[in-house]
Amino acid sequence: MSRIADHTVTAPDRVAQVRSAWRAAWDQGEVDALDDLLSPSYVRRRGPAGTPQDREQFKESIRAVREAFPDLRTEIEDVVEEGDGLAVRWRSTGRHTGAFLGVPPTGRPVEVSGATFARFGGGAVTEEWVTFDSRQLLEALGIITTAHGAAVDSDLVRGVHRKFITGVTVVTTDDDGTPRGLAVNAFSSISLDPPMVLVCVQRSSSTHPALHRASHLGISILAAEQLDVAKVFAGKGDDKFDRIAWTPGAFGPPLIDGACARLEVEIGERLEAGSHTVFTGRVVSACHTDLAPLVYSGGGFFDISHTAPLPW
Numbered sequence: 001m002s003r004i005a006d007h008t009v010t011a012p013d014r015v016a017q018v019r020s021a022w023r024a025a026w027d028q029g030e031v032d033a034l035d036d037l038l039s040p041s042y043v044r045r046r047g048p049a050g051t052p053q054d055r056e057q058f059k060e061s062i063r064a065v066r067e068a069f070p071d072l073r074t075e076i077e078d079v080v081e082e083g084d085g086l087a088v089r090w091r092s093t094g095r096h097t098g099a100f101l102g103v104p105p106t107g108r109p110v111e112v113s114g115a116t117f118a119r120f121g122g123g124a125v126t127e128e129w130v131t132f133d134s135r136q137l138l139e140a141l142g143i144i145t146t147a148h149g150a151a152v153d154s155d156l157v158r159g160v161h162r163k164f165i166t167g168v169t170v171v172t173t174d175d176d177g178t179p180r181g182l183a184v185n186a187f188s189s190i191s192l193d194p195p196m197v198l199v200c201v202q203r204s205s206s207t208h209p210a211l212h213r214a215s216h217l218g219i220s221i222l223a224a225e226q227l228d229v230a231k232v233f234a235g236k237g238d239d240k241f242d243r244i245a246w247t248p249g250a251f252g253p254p255l256i257d258g259a260c261a262r263l264e265v266e267i268g269e270r271l272e273a274g275s276h277t278v279f280t281g282r283v284v285s286a287c288h289t290d291l292a293p294l295v296y297s298g299g300g301f302f303d304i305s306h307t308a309p310l311p312w
C-alpha cells in the first residue's frame with residue numbers, strides 16, 4: 001500500500017487497501033485493521049429501514065457474525081472504482097456454529113452475497129451503503145422458508161389436517177375506519193411470557209392487505225352458538241360487519257360480540273410462508289367468558305358443550 005504524506009490514498013491503492021482490511025476483519029477477526037480504512041466519522045447504512053452504524057458498531061457486528069460463523073470466508077468478486085466511489089460485489093460463506101439473530105447453532109452452511117458502495121473522503125471511507133439478500137440468510141437459518149415443489153400430495157396433507165380439531169376465530173382489523181375480517185382456524189398460542197400468538201392468513205384473502213398494513217389485529221374465538229357468524233366471515237363481501245354485532249377494541253380492531261374469548265394483538269412479524277402470511281404478535285388485551293367454543297373438525301362444525309371429559 002503506498003500512501004503519500006498528506007494521507008491521501010492514491011486511487012490504485014484503494015482496491016488493495018479494501019481487500020486487505022476486508023480479509024483481516026471478516027476472515028481473520030482483526031477488526032482493528034478497519035481503523036486504517038474507515039474514517040473516525042464513518043457511517044454504514046443498510047437500506048432505508050436499517051439503523052446506521054458507526055465504526056465501532058460495525059466492528060462489533062463483525063465480531064458477532066464471526067462468533068456465529070467462525071470459519072467465515074468472504075470473496076470479493078468485483079471491485080469497480082469511479083471518482084471517490086468504490087463498489088464491491090462480495091460473497092460470504094460460513095458454517096452456523098454459534099447463536100445468530102436469536103437462532104441457536106444449526107450447523108448449516110450459509111452463503112450470503114451482496115454489494116457494498118463506499119465513498120472515500122480525505123483518504124478514508126466516510127460512508128458505506130451495503131445491500132445483501134437477507135432472504136438467503138434467513139432461509140439458510142430456517143427463519144423463513146420459500147415454497148418449493150410439493151413433496152407430498154396436497155390431498156393427502158388435507159386429509160391429515162382434517163384429523164386436527166380446532167376452534168374457529170374471526171381475525172379482524174380496523175382499516176382506516178373500515179372494519180375488516182375473516183374466519184381463521186390457523187390460530188395458535190406461541191408463548192405465555194411474553195404472551196404471544198400467531199395467525200396464518202392466505203395472501204389471496206381480501207382482508208390480507210389491511211392486516212398487512214395494520215399495527216394491531218383482533219381475534220374473537222367464536223362461541224358454539226355463533227355458527228352464523230362463522231359463515232359470514234368464511235364468506236366474502238363488504239357488508240360482513242353490517243350482518244353481525246361487534247364492538248371496537250381498546251386498540252382499534254373490531255371484536256365480535258358474543259364470542260367466547262377475545263384478544264387484541266400488536267402485530268410483530270409478518271412472515272411469508274407458502275400461500276399464507278404468518279402474523280405473530282404480542283397480546284395487548286384479553287378477555288374470556290364461560291361460553292363453550294365452536295369446534296371445527298373434519299370440515300364440520302360441532303358444539304362440544306355436552307361431551308363427556310375423559311379421565312386424565
Ligand SMILES: Cc1cc2nc3c(=O)[nH]c(=O)nc-3n(C[C@H](O)[C@H](O)[C@H](O)COP(=O)(O)O)c2cc1C
Pocket residue numbers: 168181182183184185186187200201202204205206207208233234235236237296
Ligand atoms: C372453519 C374455517 C377456517 C378457516 N381458516 C382460515 C385460516 O386459518 N386462514 C385463512 O386465510 N383462511 C381461512 N379460512 C377461509 C377464509 O375465512 C375465507 O377464505 C374467507 O372468505 C376470506 O375472506 P376475505 O377474502 O373477505 O378476507 C377458513 C374458513 C373456515 C370456514
